[in-house]
Amino acid sequence: MTLNNYRKEDKVLLSIECIIYGFYQDELKILLIQREFGSTKDRWSLIGDFLKNEEELNNAASRIVNQLTGLNNMYMEQVHSYSKPDHILEEKIISVSYIALINIENYCKNILKENPIKWFAIKDIPSLVFDHNKMIKDSLALLRNRISNRPIAFELLPEKFTMRQLQKIYEVILGTELDKRNFINKFNSLDLLNKLNEKDMTSSKKGAFLFEFDEVKYLRKVAEGFCFKV
């Protein structure tokens, strides 16, 4: 923008690649799509599209996730931009990656049936097209950072969840086992969860109490200088 004028031939296609995370059965999963055309036919890929002329980056990312999940207003965040997604169509392509966190139970299952898309556990991700594996790796590093510094684990959970589910999310994202007593003590000291008078009976005979994240309380505390840190 400063040194030189631009040349028409320097224009690029801009693709947005969305890394859609869900959490289900104690596993962190990513939604992938199987390509139907072209030289990469049948290979798995992140979910993406080209930026349209009238769009902004964030809006394009939201549109793409919405088109495949039917969801709106999920947590999304830009991760990184890449210049090496092998040129296709003889055009130069720059890719901008985003993470999206969704409650896997909410997304529209009809879309899943109509498209060659599938949830893959993070540890079972196959070899993907272009540099999509690298994008996932980078996004996981971001996710690891965010989950310790922002209350985003709840984006991956239903409104009501058990402490074990919450703990498991931290464990799979951080890649470490945590002590359940320390974990609960920690969250209790943060004072951000409401314990409900309901139990989840699916995981044990005794049943586990359900909790919910109190976002209003969280925002009030932030306004008073509170800083989330796990």
Added chain:
Amino acid sequence: MTLNNYRKEDKVLLSIECIIYGFYQDELKILLIQREFGSTKDRWSLIGDFLKNEEELNNAASRIVNQLTGLNNMYMEQVHSYSKPDHILEEKIISVSYIALINIENYCKNILKENPIKWFAIKDIPSLVFDHNKMIKDSLALLRNRISNRPIAFELLPEKFTMRQLQKIYEVILGTELDKRNFINKFNSLDLLNKLNEKDMTSSKKGAFLFEFDEVKYLRKVAEGFCFKV
């Protein structure tokens, strides 16, 4: 890349904006350039250029910094991509920002004389074109994170530096005052610096011992699982 085909009119110009940081006289500074043409003539701006067709993002960023400083191999890192730098030339523009950390004493002063560029202390940044102020803000957040988790402060210092200089870098980037005893104790416990038998006599009558960062030792420790953390 998945859902739709692209249209020629969706191609964009891609600009790279470099936030070049230097540290001098106890202040964190950024190199800015005054625009010489167009509707933004005379206003200050980050240093940038358009991505060339044959270039990758990281290489373009290096090229841009090199053209203005004469330096190579400085620490650089991509920060974020933006889609709202007011359209100029009636073209859609996407901007990718980078930070570059340089030792302010090393850069080529001749270039400074030949160009309308100038170092601005971080607290004296004027209102810049487009969303460049926002880019600086975002880059500072990244820098704050990095300086606590990677040994990058040394990129802003000469080979030989005093503990006070090092501490000052942490103070200006983190925006807090630090206790000098705690700071020294902390760095001593990390065991990454070599104390030299030389003193810097410019800042006091007694003189302050010079130190250097032992990168070989650092890399050896990292290989053994060491994790830098200040």
Added chain:
DNA sequence: TCAAAAGTGTTTGTGATACACCCATGG
């Protein structure tokens, strides 16, 4: 009655923080 998951507190250790005085020297 037993297997399987839920729930619950205390102790210990490490690292962060707070803090004040003497030293060396050039002017």
Added chain:
DNA sequence: CCATGGGTGTATCACAAACACTTTTGA
């Protein structure tokens, strides 16, 4: 001789980590 910045060690506190047994109940 004094003003200026350089250099040094310890006591306290807060948080992280380690740790084991009892409860509930469906099968």
